[in-house]
Amino acid sequence: MTTLVVCLDRTDDVGATTGIQTPVAGWEAVQALVTDVGLADPEDASVNSILEALRITRELRDDGENAVVAVVSGTPDSMVTADRTVAGQLDDLVAEYDPDSAIVVTDSAEDERLVPIVESRVPVDSVDRVVVRQARDLESTYYLMKQFLADEELRQTTLVPLGTALLVFPALAVFAGPAVAAATIATVIGLFLLYKGLGVDELLARAARQAQNALYSGQVSVVTYVVAAGLTLVGVFAGALGISAQPETEGVLLPVMRFAYDAVPWLAMAALTASTGRLLDEVLRDDGIRTSYLNLPFVALAVALVVRGFSAYFLEEAGTLGPLEIPRLELGVLTVEPFVLEAGQRLALYVVSGVVVSLIGVRIAAYLGGGDFPGVDLEAAPDGGDGTADRDGDAESETG
Structure with missing residues (x-):
């Protein structure tokens, strides 16, 4: 009965250290190998695993068994x-020594993944993982810190903010007190963690790249986006002015409704401007316009009408906004006398107007998406849109 005591080295640490080709089999050859590995790198864990394989082989021979020690990489x-290299070396060892069983010696979990390859060729009686007796927690911490300090990105995102906080804290503690210093540092660290955790840096980098590409390609949307941003700021300012002019009230509902009522028209114009610029880019690019781009301006206007209607309803019910007065209208022979819309009637008018605008947008988008419109995707038949030209052409070909 022959037992193969095999030391596994998946990443060829032995060959990288000594330059010796594996497999290495036999007592004398393995003894010479462990000496070479130990002299080349005494800290290599492979030294301990090879020595363990030699020890097991000696014990088996002392018990009267025929044991062969080998190292594969x-x-x-x-x-x-x-894995395929190890499999080939094992096939050579099995063909040469014809073992009845095997004992596997490893020094890491990575090497233990080779055990199924050994089992597929010879029965495995035991797996011996060599663990060096030392301060393993301390060693692991040391190597983790070493790897951490070798990563430039981790150093910049961790050590730099930590060092800055340690430098700023004493100055704040001297001039503003320890409590203020601790609160300030904790707030800054919290904002930084949210900034990294939510991926805000990636979003900003992506936005910067998109803006750069848009500037270089001369897109119309660049100008319209700037105009939309300005209109948004005007809307926020108008909403803030509306809140400041409103009498002080308890709660936040009325101030929010006032802000929405005054800011929505400007925000709607901002959305229309941005969507129009995007639509023009699609038309000029002549790659086809998706239906969503055609429908977006109408959706923005419909939402603005509905939001303004509800905000006006709440404000009028609270007595801070008067009813809507419609002046006298003369349309040719048709004359509309002035009348007043109460809160419910105004809300109904705004909601119905929003729904109508949304339906008009859907209809226009569907019409332009299926008709002969420059830059719009045509999903109909390639000739004429209804297949008439194809049928006529087929008829003429049959007649001819």
Whole structure:
């Protein structure tokens, strides 16, 4: 009965250290190998695993068994190549020594993944993982810190903010007190963690790249986006003025409704401007316009009408906004006398107007998306849109 005591090295640490080709089999050859590995790199864990394989082999021989010790290695290129290399070396050992069983010696969890390859060729009686007796927690911490300090991105995102906080804290503690200093540092660290955790830096980088590409490509939407941003600021300012002019009231509902009532027209114009610029870019690019781009301005206007209607309803019910007065209208022979819309009637008018605008947008988008419109995707038949030209052409070909 022959037992193969095999030491596994998946990433070829032995070959990288000594330059010796594996497999290495036999007592004398393995003894010479462990000496070479130990002299080349005494800190290499492979030294301990090879010595453990030799110890097991000696014990088996002392018990009267026929034991063969061997060292097999993979390659550092890829895991698939490493596994196939180990499989080939094991086939050579099995063909030469014809073992009845095997004892596997490893020094890491990575090497233990090779155990199924050994089991597929010879029964495995035992797996011995060598763990060096030392301060393993301390060693792990040391190597983690070493790897951390070697990563430039981690240093910049962790050590730089931490060092800045440690420098700023004493100055704040001297001039503003320890409590203010601690609160300030905690707030800054919290904002930084949210900034990184929510991926705000990636969003800003992506927005900067998109803006740069838009500027270089000469898109109309660049100008319209700037105008939309200005209109948005005007809307926010108008809403803030509306809140400041409103009498002080308890709660936040009425101030919010006042802000919405005064800001929505400007915000709607901002949305229409931005969507129009995007639509023009699609038309000029002549790559086809999606239906969503055609429908977006109408959706923005419809939402603005509905929001303004509800905000006006709440304000009028609270007595801070008067009813809507419609002046006298003369349309040719038709004359409309002046009348007043109460809160419910005004709300109904705004909601119905929003729904009508939305339906008009859907209808226009569907019409332009299926008709002969420059730059719009045509989903109909390629000739004439209804297949008439195709049928006529087929008829003429049959007649001819």
